[in-house]
Amino acid sequence: MKIDPVTYEVDMSAGTHPLYVWEAPVRVWHWAMMVCMFVMIATGFLIGAPMVANLGDTWATYDFAYIRFAHFAAGMIYTVLFIYRLYWAAVGNKYSRQIFIPPLWSWKWWKGVFGQVAYYLFMKKTSAEYAGHNPLAQLAMFGFFVLGSIVLIVTGLALYAQAWGWDVYWMSWFGWVFTLFGDAQAVRTVHHAFMYVMIIFTIAHMYMSFREDIMGGCTTLSSMTTGLRMFKHTGGEH
Template sequence: MESTRNAVTAGLHPVRVWDWPTRLFHWALVLCVTGAVVSAKIGGNAMAWHFRFGLAVLALLVFRLVWGVIGGHWSRFTSFLYAPTTLLRYARGLADPQERLDVGHSPTGALSVFALLGLLAVQVATGLVADDEIASTGPLIRFVESATSLAATSWHKSWGQWLLLGLVALHLCAIAVYRVVHRHDLVTPMLAGDKHLPPAVAAQVPASADHAGRWVLALAALSLGVAAALWVQAQGG
């Protein structure tokens, strides 16, 4: 395995694309969303964990919103906020190699990221005002009308849930297609942080800052998320 990897990366230069905070966010989000889905399916006493996982997702989303502004170069929203024309050219295979659209999030990958983050935000928001009319209510339910709570609950348990699972499945399929068809490994860089690029490309690509000073900023951003989650939890008494 190691010899194969060395052969693949021979002559390539590593460039730090995904900083530590971004990688930790990604895998923590995977665990929390998985936990939220599984605990919801189990129901009963496991719903307490569903709410905990939901609050953890809220904290992570707040962190990602902040980190999308102050994080490493390739984690900033500005690095993967593409014009529609760029997306169309990329989808049609007409992108200019000089654009380096596959270093960070590609145009189609960016759509997936924004869609997942947006849908997760809606799922969290609707869950916070939901009422299962049995034993569980969201901590912010007292701030909305009954009709709003019922509509939010319906979305959270039906359309929202299935759209989220569909987007996750699409995301996994895209990773597999990139790996098998395009020979482009998207998982390893999200684990190790670096992408191995041809020397000419690596010389022109900015690396994401990833050092102790940046980690302190990330911790501050996460603290904001945790504070928001704790405040929300406190509203439920």
């Protein structure tokens, strides 16, 4: 079985066999990040549009503080997991680096991107199969998830630092973010806007994963559980 070294396209004409693509650290990271994202999105909505406060003593109506705590905790874990993922991209197998280094210089890779767009829009009945991420998924992971996560983490840590004041080490590390964006409200707006970027990415990611698993020529969902990419066809373009 031949695999293109740049696009990771699989030559199906020579037959296929199961490939161990996603290592255990990547699979654990994937599902842990998913949980963090759901918590961050849910609590982020509530922080942006708080619920009506309960009547009573402040010590008995601590709901909003619990929401903020859950958001901050999920955000901190998300940050640690992202840094951990950068580390594993350096020490893991070649597939672990795909989302961080898309081959933007390769015309063949860009042809794969456009081909996958046509395939997902039902303009093509079949598409090529890939050992790791297909080119469109790789581009989306890099543009929306990787770069989007960096923006979310930096702005989120800056907003967290703001609560501690300018005379603490948090602001010495992240005070520059407010200078870059102009003021705290601009940072908050960017942070909130990128929450919607992540929501759009998550919906598209789930759609493409389920669709490929059902209609494509290889497994997708199960591969993020077992690590194995299984191919359903042995010849032709699928």
